[in-house]
Amino acid sequence: MVVSGTRWKDINSEESEEFALANPMSKIVSQLQVSLVQTKACGLLLNHSVLLEVELKQADLLSQACFGCRIVTAIKDKGKQQYLYEFSLEEAFYMCHSLKCLEIIWEGKYLKNNDEIWELMKSERKLFPILYKAYSHLRDKNWVVRSEIKYGVDFVAYRHHPSLVHSEYAVLVSADNGDINMRLTMWPSLHAAVRLEDGVAKTLLVLHINTNAYDSTTTSCLEHYTVEEQMITRWNPEQCHEDMFANDEDSCDYHAQSSPHYNFNKFSTHQKLSATSSSMTMVGLNTRWKGKGSKAMAQKHPMSELINQLQSSLVQSKACGLFSGFSIVLEVGLEQADLLNRASFGCPILTTNGDNQWFELSMEESFYLHHSLHCLKIVSKNRCVKDGDEIWELMKSKKESFPLSYKAYSHLRSKNWVVRSGIQYGVDFVAYRHHPSLVHSEYAVVVVDSDDNSKARLLSWPDLHATVRLEGGVAKTLLVLHIKNNYPAPAASFSSLNQYTVEEQIVTRWSPERCREKKLENEI
Structure with a gap:
């Protein structure tokens, strides 16, 4: 859990770190799993999301485990308070397929077969198999995974609960068939992605999903999909130049870089995931001149x-x-x-x-x-x-x-x-x-x-x-x-x-x- 790059949100970072160590994400997810199994939780598939009604205890566990989003404060049903949660397709299928703690209803029918749910979610989202493989890959290693379109990526990964720590990785998913994230194949797009994530103190993590030519007709294809992790960071020539002088004995292998501007490193090499329109004119109001004259x-x-x-x-x-x-x-x-x-x-x-x-x-x-x-x-x-x-x-x-x-x-x-x-x-x-x-x-x-x-x-x-x-x-x-x-x-x-x-x-x-x-x- 202890990595030098972790940015805890509390001013006293030691307290946040101690709390995270005392309450690991794997333990919270296990408690949620047991609770949902006991109550035979059942979610409603509705377009691109799944709705689930839970009681206060399960609502707290869902919030602690970072699954779903609470969309209604409280619903009174026979004197009891009920809370409504909305899950993404990836979250819902992870709870259904990996944790086996959630059943799905669609058009008034219980879907007992995971392959039925799989086909329905594929029909709702073409790239669902690829995105789900990436999501489950990170969740299995106890990373908190959230969708963050505002950063221009598919997911962001937190070491623990977002209330305790800032997200460390901005995740882009790439497939071997080229259907997703074509922007990584062009230098301007790659520059934009890396520069943006740098600006919000995140590392760009690309997950390359290799289908190995297996068809995604059933959930069994997930066993044959493989994931290659790749971190992309900006290369600072001045910094490397200083490092070379500071440590003459440990010379840098500059020829090992895939590009003069970027480092392409395996994500797991140094840090393991196992831890938790109008026409332009010459007249404008926003001209920023560089000097007085x-x-x-x-x-x-x-x-x-x-x-x-x-x-x-x-x-x-x-x-x-x-x-x-x-x-x-x-x-x-x-x-x-x-x-x-x-x-x-x-x-x-x-x-x-x-x-x-x-x-x-x-x-x-x-x-x-x-x-x-x-x-x-x-x-x-x-x-x-x-x-x-x-x-x-x-x-x-x-x-x-x-x-x-x-x-x-x-x-x-x-x-x-x-x-x-x-x-x-x-x-x-x-x-x-x-x-x-x-x-x-x-x-x-x-x-x-x-x-x-x-x-x-x-x-x-x-x-x-x-x-x-x-x-x-x-x-x-x-x-x-x-x-x-x-x-x-x-x-x-x-x-x-x-x-x-x-x-x-x-x-x-x-x-x-x-x-x-x-x-x-x-x-x-």
């Missing part, structure tokens, strides 16, 4: 003017960029380097050459300079100049979603927004009103293909909650750009960009208290 500086040097100067300079020098992997490198003089920096195109590459400067441009940035501003030529490694269609095809071959991402990028750039990569915030782009040195970014931009939902984000409530909550935490508004192809044919050449349309949609969290206060102010 930043606004005046931006008004004196509008972005459109800077881009015109850059365009003219690159045209005069016949600028030529070179393909290098997934980006384009460009050698420029000091004056053009200054213009590129001020117009927020590319990233400078440090060199020892004092006369010229190298810049690395993303594919969207370089194609915008080539196609929209007509101020950049692009060559291959053999110095062969490529025309627009060749560049388009090459960039599509390197990035499947390039037509969509470029359409979104050019849509914002054409309105004089500064557009930069938003991967650190779990989005495709971030949009600034002016140069990032003068102002904070206002919009976190997610690009969605309106014609293909197979890889689209924000389709599930947890994903949407996670993204909106994360952007709210960093004072950005979530902007969704829906890109629609108005013709059935794919974008064969860059000239087909005209057949794409962009619909802007702003997504914000609704605060009932704030809306109520505004309503009262208007009435007064």
